[in-house]
Amino acid sequence: MSANPxxxxxxxxxxxxxxxxxxxxxxxxxxxVGSMKFLRQFAARIVGQSIRIFAxxxxxxxxxxxxxxxxxxxxxxxxxxxxxxxxxMIWSVLPPxxxxxxxxxxxxDYWLKNKIRAFxxxxxxxxxxxxxxxxVKDKPMDKIIAALDEGSSLIIFPEGNRNMTDDPxxxxxxxxxxxxxxxxxVDLVPTxxxxxxxxxxxxxxxxxxxxxxxxxxxxxxVRDDESKDDFLKRASDxxxxxxxxxxx
Amino acid sequence: xTDTMTDILLLTIGSFGILIALTFLGExxxxxxxxxxxxxVLDTYMTRVQSWWGMVAFVGFALLMGRIGVMVLFAFASFAxxxxxxxxxxxxxxxxxxxxxxxxxxLPLQYVFVGLGWDGLYSIFIPVYAFLLLPIVSALRGNxxxxxxxxxxxxxxxxxxxxxxxxxxxxxxLDISGYGDRSLLLVAFLVMVVQFGDLLEYxxxxxxxxxxxxxxxxxxTWEGVLCGVGSAMLVGALLNxxxxxxxxxxxxxAGTASLVGMFGSLVVASIKRDRGVKDWSHLIPGQGGFVxxxxxxxxxxxxxxxxxxxxxx
Numbered sequence: 001m002s003a004n005p006x007x008x009x010x011x012x013x014x015x016x017x018x019x020x021x022x023x024x025x026x027x028x029x030x031x032x033v034g035s036m037k038f039l040r041q042f043a044a045r046i047v048g049q050s051i052r053i054f055a056x057x058x059x060x061x062x063x064x065x066x067x068x069x070x071x072x073x074x075x076x077x078x079x080x081x082x083x084x085x086x087x088x089m090i091w092s093v094l095p096p097x098x099x100x101x102x103x104x105x106x107x108x109d110y111w112l113k114n115k116i117r118a119f120x121x122x123x124x125x126x127x128x129x130x131x132x133x134x135x136v137k138d139k140p141m142d143k144i145i146a147a148l149d150e151g152s153s154l155i156i157f158p159e160g161n162r163n164m165t166d167d168p169x170x171x172x173x174x175x176x177x178x179x180x181x182x183x184x185x186v187d188l189v190p191t192x193x194x195x196x197x198x199x200x201x202x203x204x205x206x207x208x209x210x211x212x213x214x215x216x217x218x219x220x221x222v223r224d225d226e227s228k229d230d231f232l233k234r235a236s237d238x239x240x241x242x243x244x245x246x247x248x
Numbered sequence: 249x250t251d252t253m254t255d256i257l258l259l260t261i262g263s264f265g266i267l268i269a270l271t272f273l274g275e276x277x278x279x280x281x282x283x284x285x286x287x288x289v290l291d292t293y294m295t296r297v298q299s300w301w302g303m304v305a306f307v308g309f310a311l312l313m314g315r316i317g318v319m320v321l322f323a324f325a326s327f328a329x330x331x332x333x334x335x336x337x338x339x340x341x342x343x344x345x346x347x348x349x350x351x352x353x354x355l356p357l358q359y360v361f362v363g364l365g366w367d368g369l370y371s372i373f374i375p376v377y378a379f380l381l382l383p384i385v386s387a388l389r390g391n392x393x394x395x396x397x398x399x400x401x402x403x404x405x406x407x408x409x410x411x412x413x414x415x416x417x418x419x420x421x422l423d424i425s426g427y428g429d430r431s432l433l434l435v436a437f438l439v440m441v442v443q444f445g446d447l448l449e450y451x452x453x454x455x456x457x458x459x460x461x462x463x464x465x466x467x468x469t470w471e472g473v474l475c476g477v478g479s480a481m482l483v484g485a486l487l488n489x490x491x492x493x494x495x496x497x498x499x500x501x502a503g504t505a506s507l508v509g510m511f512g513s514l515v516v517a518s519i520k521r522d523r524g525v526k527d528w529s530h531l532i533p534g535q536g537g538f539v540x541x542x543x544x545x546x547x548x549x550x551x552x553x554x555x556x557x558x559x560x561x
Contacts, residue, residue, distance in 0.1 A: 060331060060529065201341045206348045209327075211335040211529055 044123040048099075051124070055085075055092040059199055059212035063093035066242065067218030068189055072097050074153055075219065078176055079191040080169055080239060081157035083200060086193045090155055091125060093214045103128045103147055104155040105140075128154065141178055148183050155191075158235065164202070168240060172232040180222035180231065187219035188235065192242035215242040252430050253312065255490055259436050260308035267304060270297050303541075311436060315363075315420055318435055322417045323359045328538040329409035329546070330355060332528035336519075337401035342389035346382040346399075350406055354378050358414050365421045374411040379403055408546055409539070415549040422553070424492045424560050433490040437498075438505060438552050442545050444483045445506035446513070449476025466517045473510050480506030492560055501555065505548040512547025516540075 055061050063070070079090060087104045094102060108129040111121030121127045128147045130140035147154060156179075159170040180188055192215045200207045220238050222231050274294045281287055310317035334347060354374065361370035383399040419434040453472025461468050484502020488495045516539060520528070527536025539546070 060328075062529070195335065198339065201344055204341070204344050206344075206352070208334070208344065208347050209331050209351055211331060 061212040064215040077191040102153045190217040190239040217242040326413045333405035342391035346385040427492040441502040445480030448479035509544025509548040513543040516543040
């Protein structure tokens with residue numbers, strides 16, 4: 001999918017550590033430490049491509065660019081969360097140039113549970129890992145703002161947890177509002193991931209190869225004098241509006 | 249090289265010739281436009297021509313690979329079509345297992361039966377066995393909500409995407425006396441007459457179309473359909489040398505297949521309109537999904553198969 005390898009070299013230096021997919025120029029392949037890093041980056045790239053191909057084969061996942069163009073621009077994609085596959089789906093439909101600068105915000109306790117996850121989360125998806133325990137000093141919002149200031153785009157799930165209910169969305173947590181206030185110039189893009197609950201409902205073993213659609217809506221921003229609750233309500237409505245027509 | 253192979257090569261090269269002409273025509277039209285201006289009709293036309301290049305290459309290659317190639321190609325087409333169809337149908341979690349069986353058991357088995365040439369079984373496998381057994385699997389999960397809708401739509405999906413599509417490769421099983429192993433060419437004949445008929449129906453419909461067949465559903469006109477079916481019969485007559493039908497037989501078969509196909513795509517348009525979608529998916533650039541591209545071939549295949557079987561074997 002990605003263009004010729006020279007493209008990657010133009011992207012160095014990456015906007016954040018490890019962000020350039022494949023930086024030959026800054027990784028000396030024969031240095032001892034460097035070669036390890038090179039191998040890990042290489043492995044991360046292979047795993048990333050495999051996840052993309054797998055997602056495409058199983059769900060024929062596709063993007064519907066309803067409200068934005070697929071251009072590299074700093075954005076926060078906020079999405080509904082029903083399954084662990086949501087984030088890989090959004091990640092898979094982004095074109096390579098956007099995928100290299102996007103960082104999913106994810107729970108540290110999930111992605112650091114074992115060695116495989118600790119490789120996939122931080123190195124393949126380049127996640128911003130946040131620790132949600134209140135006693136931790138390292139506040140999630142600080143890490144998120146730091147990632148935005150490095151120029152990264154983000155994928156976040158403002159419901160906070162996976163939605164296991166029959167309601168389409170859970171009430172949003174304040175994080176999205178705080179980001180919008182702290183960095184008002186960043187586009188907040190409502191991103192609806194459709195059909196994943198039908199592809200793999202809770203408790204089933206075999207995934208159905210139905211088509212998964214990721215719809216990107218028009219970006220929103222926090223308005224002057226808008227209260228937190230008003231904004232979160234508006235953000236939630238904007239996300240629901242991207243939902244393809246459902247038959248009842 | 250056998251005669252059949254030579255004929256397939258000739259057909260493929262001929263199709264490529266037509267595509268070169270169509271591409272050339274598009275490029276000439278594009279060169280005559282202002283550089284800054286984008287003509288949407290021309291852009292659509294060029295994207296479609298590009299997709300046709302891909303399709304001719306795929307079908308041509310599959311035919312050259314022989315029986316196995318055609319089987320694999322249409323099994324994949326069935327899979328893509330079934331996925332497009334079932335994405336839009338009514339379903340509940342109670343149907344999960346029966347839908348999984350549809351994808352991973354019914355579909356492969358149907359193609360195995362076609363591959364083995366068991367025509368007694370592949371003609372009834374989906375209309376009888378899948379029809380009766382899959383609703384049982386759904387019922388066992390005990391959710392009666394919209395039950396008839398769910399099982400009926402699933403069955404429809406299997407009939408269209410698996411049963412009907414599998415009748416294209418099933419043409420290779422027809423044992424026509426004096427025709428030998430050339431039944432592979434019937435696949436090429438069916439696909440070509442139906443697709444050419446569609447293409448010319450679209451072209452003439454835009455030029456001379458007046459009376460819409462089903463206003464509010466599809467832009468198809470009686471004039472367009474008439475011209476399209478006429479063109480398909482002409483193409484059929486020109487291609488009669490690859491069939492066992494003779495000139496007039498080939499014209500009649502081509503006309504019937506094309507006519508059924510065109511009305512079939514009206515049926516498919518109704519389903520799309522009901523579900524509020526424009527295309528079944530975005531798999532083929534400029535054409536939408538597999539079902540959008542194949543709708544008329546899908547409807548024509550079983551009828552063409554059974555007419556050929558009745559009159560020529």
